[in-house]
Amino acid sequence: MKRILLWLIVVFAALMLAIAPGAARKLRVVATTNDLKWAVEQIGGKNVEVVALMHPLQNPHTVQPRPSFIVHLNRADLLVRIGLDYEETWLPPLVEESRNPKIRRGGLGDVDASIGIPLLEIPQGRITREQGEVHIFGNPHYWLDPENMKIIARNIAEGLKRVDPSNADEYDRNLRRLERLMDDLLDETLKLAATLRGEKFVAYHTTWSYLANRYGFRIIGYLEPKPGIPPSASHLADLIVRMRQEKVKIIIKEPFYENRTPTMVAQRTGAKVVEICPTVGGEPGTETYPKLIRHILTKLVNAVRSEK
Incomplete structure (x- = not known):
């Protein structure tokens, strides 16, 4: 009986501490x-x-x-x-x-x-579905x-x-x-990414605009004709022509987008697909924000150097 009473007192005290004002x-x-x-x-x-x-x-x-x-x-x-x-x-x-x-x-x-x-890329004019x-x-x-x-x-x-x-x-x-x-x-990272300045890329989605703006490279086109809209044959044909004209050799895609379209475009243009996760913890070695930024830029720098 004494043991039960002691246990009840301990539980009650713990509860009171948990709900007490100022409790840590x-x-x-x-x-x-x-x-x-x-x-x-x-x-x-x-x-x-x-x-x-x-x-x-x-x-x-x-x-x-x-x-x-x-x-x-x-x-x-x-x-x-x-x-x-x-x-x-x-x-x-x-x-x-x-x-x-x-x-x-x-x-x-x-x-x-x-x-x-x-903010970048603020839409102008009337917006529709x-x-x-x-x-x-x-x-x-x-x-x-x-x-x-x-x-x-x-x-x-x-x-x-x-x-x-x-x-x-x-x-x-x-x-x-x-x-x-x-x-x-x-x-x-401005020193790390110096070789990216002026380089041209194609991306799947509009994920990389702020990174490009800060480090001086350009996204000249997207596999998506518009954000969230699947690529059409005509859009991809136009994009392939532009990539050839501007000698774009790198396509950036995120891991959660499909592989078929970027692979096809890469085959027809001689480009390389570089898969990069834009979020902390999405790839090994990106457990912190500084590691993420270094990782992304290092991947892009290595991809550009391999195409020179």
């Missing part, structure tokens, strides 16, 4: 991508536990929500998202179903990582520029300070450290 508990953060998860971990440090919803090898435009997503969102203190309608087809219904007012749009725990990003998966606010693949990662980190730091003001100084210190890390990474 890590902030529960949900990030939509591994890139955002990495950034949250750098800024939040020991104060956060972070879950990423999307697998790095998953096509972001065809995400299949899982029941576990709603569980994570229900428990979240903070939701960090790419924004710019990147997750628009699947995330808003899950947030609504999670019944967590903190992470709804404009809520205390809602972080749109795109705030302040100098015939234009494919057009991102109406601009190209959302902005994280592939280290300068933009600093902006992402600032948005995350502001979100963490809103939900956990007692640790604001720590988040600011971690932000300054990450900004220095990105400055060093940019200095290093």
Whole structure:
């Protein structure tokens, strides 16, 4: 009887500690991508536990929500998202179903990582369904520029300070450290990628615009005639002619896109297909953001050198 009573006392005490005001508990953060998860971990440090919803090898435009997503969102203190309608087809219904007012749009725990990003490829004029998966606010693949990662980190730091003001100084210190890390990474990788400046590539999707803009290479065409629209025979014929005219020798594709089309175009143009995952953790040796950027640029540099 005494042992049972002691056990009940221990359990009760544990419960009281868990729910007591000020009880030490890590902030529960949900990030939509591994890139955002990495950034949250750098800024939040020991104060956060972070879950990423999307697998790095998953096509972001065809995400299949899982029941576990709603569980994570229900428990979240903070939701960090790419924004710019990147997750628009699947995330808003899950947030609504999670019944967590903190992470709804404009809520205390809602972080749109795109705030302040100098956006590329903002559509002009009237937008219709015939234009494919057009991102109406601009190209959302902005994280592939280290300068933009600093902006992402600032948005995350502001979100963490809103939900956990007692640790604001720590988040600011971690932000300054990450900004220095990105400055060093940019200095290093501009030298690494010097041979890419002025080079021409073809890509499957509009994933690489910010990377190309930062490091000085050009994407002169896409296998998709429009984002999310399957390639037609006429479009590919025109693209093949242009690749031959401009002597394009590299086609960039992501692992989640099909291989048949890029392989066919490569065979008809003498180009090489280079498969690259644009997300942290998608390939061996890309477990951090700096490693990802180095890995992508090294792959492209090696591909260009092999074609010289």
